[in-house]
Amino acid sequence: AQSVTQLGSHVSVSEGALVLLRCNYSSSVPPYLFWYVQYPNQGLQLLLKYTSAATLVKGINGFEAEFKKSETSFHLTKPSAHMRDAAEYFCAVRNSGGYQKVTFGTGTKLQVIP
Amino acid sequence: NAGVTQTPKFQVLKTGQSMTLQCAQDMNHEYMSWYRQDPGMGLRLIHYSVGAGITDQGEVPNGYNVSRSTTEDFPLRLLSAAPSQTSVYFCASSYRAKNIQYFGAGTRLSVL
Numbered sequence: 001a002q003s004v005t006q007l008g009s010h011v012s013v014s015e016g017a018l019v020l021l022r023c024n025y026s027s028s029v030p031p032y033l034f035w036y037v038q039y040p041n042q043g044l045q046l047l048l049k050y051t052s053a054a055t056l057v058k059g060i061n062g063f064e065a066e067f068k069k070s071e072t073s074f075h076l077t078k079p080s081a082h083m084r085d086a087a088e089y090f091c092a093v094r095n096s097g098g099y100q101k102v103t104f105g106t107g108t109k110l111q112v113i114p
Numbered sequence: 115n116a117g118v119t120q121t122p123k124f125q126v127l128k129t130g131q132s133m134t135l136q137c138a139q140d141m142n143h144e145y146m147s148w149y150r151q152d153p154g155m156g157l158r159l160i161h162y163s164v165g166a167g168i169t170d171q172g173e174v175p176n177g178y179n180v181s182r183s184t185t186e187d188f189p190l191r192l193l194s195a196a197p198s199q200t201s202v203y204f205c206a207s208s209y210r211a212k213n214i215q216y217f218g219a220g221t222r223l224s225v226l
Contacts, residue, residue, distance in 0.1 A: 034214065
């Protein structure tokens with residue numbers, strides 16, 4: 001079985017500060033990992049994905065995530081927060097091989113303080 | 115491209131009523147899924163489909179029905195609405211298993 005744990009349902013950072021959103025996964029096979037962002041009253045949009053090509057994955061809007069197998073982590077970072085980054089962020093895991101269900105974390109709401 | 119289109123955007127039902135949430139995609143994607151989003155619980159998979167004529171249950175399928183007669187459409191039916199089905203529903207599609215999912219804008223459903 002696969003699962004995802006996102007630490008912290010709410011994270012607040014000052015504008016210009018480092019953003020760090022934590023995600024730990026559990027998977028019995030090499031996983032595909034995703035980060036999605038949801039702006040208010042909208043659907044989810046992909047930020048980035050890991051599919052085993054490279055451990056450091058760069059996404060849109062300056063976000064990146066590093067896959068650490070030894071720590072079973074896939075934390076999302078951005079060096080400098082912007083007001084427009086305020087949204088809810090979801091980590092998701094999908095097992096490789098055939099069609100496998102995607103399991104989402106419970107989400108982290110990011111607040112950016114001016 | 116329209117992407118993934120969900121209708122309606124908002125709906126209010128009375129307990130016991132039935133309705134169908136529509137989902138259509140124009141990207142020729144094989145895989146389509148329905149999720150519900152509830153505060154503090156993330157997205158939970160209701161049903162999914164790996165192609166026309168093939169559907170399977172997700173983690174919270176009770177009270178919902180799906181069919182996939184065409185590649186483009188994947189409607190979700192609420193058989194007899196209950197207050198516990200008050201939620202935001204998202205439809206998503208992807209080309210293959212490892213590809214990203216594209217989400218619709220969602221349907222906000224309230225069951226009174």
